[in-house]
Amino acid sequence: MRRSSPLLRQILRGAASSSSSSVGRRSVTYMPRPGDGAPRPVTLIPGDGIGPLVTGAVRRVMEAMHAPVYFETYEVRGDMTTVPPDVIESIRRNKVCLKGGLATPVGGGVSSLNMQLRKELDLYASLVHCFNLPGLPTRHENVNIVVIRENTEGEYSGLEHEVVPGVVESLKVITKFCSERIAKYAFEYAYLNNRKKVTAVHKANIMKLADGLFLESCREVATKYPGIKYNEIIVDNCCMQLVSKPEQFDVMVTPNLYGNLVANTAAGIAGGTGVMPGGNVGQDHAVFEQGASAGNVGNEKLVEQKKANPVALLLSSAMMLRHLQFPSFADRLVTAVNRVIAEGKYRTKDLGGSSTTQEVVDAVIANLD
Amino acid sequence: MQLVSKPEQFDVMVTPNLYGNLVANTAAGIAGGTGVMPGGNVGQDHAVFEQGASAGNVGNEKIVEQKKANPVALLLSSAMMLRHLQFPSFADRLETAVRRVIAEGKYRTKDLGGSSTTQEVVDAVIAKLD
Numbered sequence: 001m002r003r004s005s006p007l008l009r010q011i012l013r014g015a016a017s018s019s020s021s022s023v024g025r026r027s028v029t030y031m032p033r034p035g036d037g038a039p040r041p042v043t044l045i046p047g048d049g050i051g052p053l054v055t056g057a058v059r060r061v062m063e064a065m066h067a068p069v070y071f072e073t074y075e076v077r078g079d080m081t082t083v084p085p086d087v088i089e090s091i092r093r094n095k096v097c098l099k100g101g102l103a104t105p106v107g108g109g110v111s112s113l114n115m116q117l118r119k120e121l122d123l124y125a126s127l128v129h130c131f132n133l134p135g136l137p138t139r140h141e142n143v144n145i146v147v148i149r150e151n152t153e154g155e156y157s158g159l160e161h162e163v164v165p166g167v168v169e170s171l172k173v174i175t176k177f178c179s180e181r182i183a184k185y186a187f188e189y190a191y192l193n194n195r196k197k198v199t200a201v202h203k204a205n206i207m208k209l210a211d212g213l214f215l216e217s218c219r220e221v222a223t224k225y226p227g228i229k230y231n232e233i234i235v236d237n238c239c240m241q242l243v244s245k246p247e248q249f250d251v252m253v254t255p256n257l258y259g260n261l262v263a264n265t266a267a268g269i270a271g272g273t274g275v276m277p278g279g280n281v282g283q284d285h286a287v288f289e290q291g292a293s294a295g296n297v298g299n300e301k302l303v304e305q306k307k308a309n310p311v312a313l314l315l316s317s318a319m320m321l322r323h324l325q326f327p328s329f330a331d332r333l334v335t336a337v338n339r340v341i342a343e344g345k346y347r348t349k350d351l352g353g354s355s356t357t358q359e360v361v362d363a364v365i366a367n368l369d
Numbered sequence: 370m371q372l373v374s375k376p377e378q379f380d381v382m383v384t385p386n387l388y389g390n391l392v393a394n395t396a397a398g399i400a401g402g403t404g405v406m407p408g409g410n411v412g413q414d415h416a417v418f419e420q421g422a423s424a425g426n427v428g429n430e431k432i433v434e435q436k437k438a439n440p441v442a443l444l445l446s447s448a449m450m451l452r453h454l455q456f457p458s459f460a461d462r463l464e465t466a467v468r469r470v471i472a473e474g475k476y477r478t479k480d481l482g483g484s485s486t487t488q489e490v491v492d493a494v495i496a497k498l499d
Contacts (some may be wrong), residue, residue: 031409031416031449194458194499327457 030327037068040324043090043097044071048078050299050308051100054290057310057361058098058317061336064365067321067329071098076113078103083116091121091285098320099289100313115158118151121285124178125185126151126259128278128291129319130266135342136275136351142247143270148189149259150182150214151280156256174210174255179217185281186218186253187225197229197250198222201238201258214255235262242266267292274309274350275341277316288320289313302349306356309348311337314364336367372396397422404439404480405471407446409453418450419443432479436486439478441467444494466497 044059046052062069072094074087091097104112117123126149132141159171183200190198200218204211215232222230233241235258241248242265254262267276278291290312302308314337321330340346346363347353355363371378372395384392397406408421420442432438444467451460470476476493477483485493 030452031411031418033411033416034413192456192458194462322457325455327452 036325039068039070040096041094042069042071042320042324043087043094044073045076045087045097045099045102046073047076047100047102049101049103050302051102053100053303053306053308053357054310054313055098055100057357058313060361061314061333061364061368062317064368065329065332068326069321069324076102078113079105080113083113083120088117088120091287095285096320096324097285097287098313098317099287101290101293115156117287118280121282121287122152123280123282123285123287124150124152125182125282126263126278126280127189128263128267128276130263130270130276130291132270133275133341134338135344136271138269138271140246140269143266145246145249145266145270146189146193146195146251147259147263147266148182148186148251148253149263150178150255151259152256153178154256172207172210172257174213176213176217179214179255180221183218183221183253186251187221187228190228190251191225195228195251197231198225199238199249199252200230200232201235201252201254201262202232203235203258205234211255218253238262239265243269246270264292272309272350273312274348275311275315277312277319279316279319286320286323288316288323290316306358307348307354308357309350310357310360310364311341311348332369333364335369336364339367340364373399376400394422402439402480403442404478405441405445407442407449409446409449416450416453418446418453420446436488437478437484438487439480440487440490440494441471441478462499463494465499466494469497470494 044055046055059071062071072090074084074090076083076087099117102113104114118126126147128147128149129145130147131144132138153173153175155170155172157171157173159173160168162168186198189195198218200215202211202215204215218230218232222228235254238252238258239261242262246266246269249266252262252266263278264273267273270276273290273292276291277288279286279288281287299308314333318330318333318337321327321333340360340363341351343363344353346355346360348355348357348360372392376396376399379396382392382396393408394403397403400406403420403422406421407418409416409418411417429438444463448460448463448467451457451463470490470493471481473493474483476485476490478485478487478490
């Protein structure tokens with residue numbers, strides 16, 4: 001039997017993009033084990049600021065899809081002194097958590113709850129995926145960067161003291177242990193996701209010992225992955241390159257602080273922190289949340305007007321669905337979100353529109369297969 | 370009869386043992402042949418992947434002699450296996466390469482109307498890997 005050439009072209013197009021953006025392509029190559037469809041519990045922390053708005057969005061879409069997840073919700077606010085122990089207990093039990101956002105107060109000696117969570121659960125890798133969304137043109141095309149950031153030490157070690165009044169020492173701790181495992185995670189991520197290059201970001205010309213140790217660990221791990229290109233870039237040059245030629249970057253591995261900056265910059269050039277997904281992962285647990293959150297979480301006006309962008313957390317929850325091994329639900333969610341963005345009718349303020357969170361969620365639900 | 374006249378009405382079909390054998394081979398036949406359909410067997414604890422349907426293939430002496438068996442079915446089944454092992458990116462690459470080779474139409478075994486050997490098809494798939 002002959003296939004008509006339009007059909008052939010569609011098959012080729014569908015085959016060329018390994019994401020499920022082609023309409024009507026049924027993926028039949030998953031063979032689940034009996035019982036894989038049993039609902040899985042996920043700890044949910046709405047948090048504060050825009051957190052409850054965007055986690056509410058995820059709940060509604062999950063319900064609309066009848067996704068096999070159910071949420072155990074816990075109240076945590078950014079101004080608490082510690083993360084309540086029953087929340088930690090729940091995450092330890094469920095292994096997977098979805099977090100809206102926890103605003104960290106500036107100064108005041110209150111240690112960030114986000115950091116507490118990461119250290120307590122040893123979520124040593126933070127991952128942010130920054131990419132152009134179809135239908136959302138930005139100044140740069142072909143951005144597809146994954147920033148893998150060390151999440152537990154570095155400049156966020158929380159070790160500061162006043163030596164004498166007016167003189168503060170802040171300790172940045174870099175260990176071989178943490179540098180090695182983040183490098184391993186980055187290369188393993190690249191290997192498992194068919195990525196071609198890993199770039200280490202550093203400032204070892206100044207911090208010769210600290211960043212030097214980080215680089216050393218990256219170089220060692222790189223030798224074990226000869227099929228993946230490895231290069232290094234100083235962080236100031238990196239920032240400049242990100243805003244001029246971001247398509248040169250693929251996977252980036254960074255210590256804590258640089259990762260925060262690089263991830264938010266990369267998110268900004270590719271569409272904004274309102275749309276980029278990400279999460280934190282360690283050996284035993286995973287906490288999914290917006291990839292980058294600068295300018296979002298504590299923004300009062302967005303909360304009042306209920307105009308926070310739910311896309312980032314929706315895409316992160318799709319990552320969570322894949323993590324839980326529900327790829328078909330993840331595909332449906334991502335497809336629906338992509339359609340809404342491409343259509344352009346329902347966009348929140350950060351994307352140039354004026355829709356509310358609710359309107360975007362309704363559109364996503366309407367676009368579900 | 371419906372399978373051979375209006376197969377698009379069917380989606381997932383659950384059958385007892387014998388009917389499943391017949392229905393699967395018929396469905397495979399109308400959609401491209403048993404040389405290309407993937408499949409497997411799964412239980413609570415284990416999974417065995419193999420060609421989806423195998424009527425007219427497995428025992429065929431001539432194909433063995435001439436080394437002209439169609440590898441596509443088992444390649445696609447191994448992609449299912451890769452997903453089962455949670456290596457989706459590798460599964461995607463494999464499927465994409467196989468689809469490209471089939472779509473291009475240059476290297477096809479006899480059951481697909483061509484005259485290539487197994488080796489030629491495999492070389493083509495490898496050449497098309499991302």
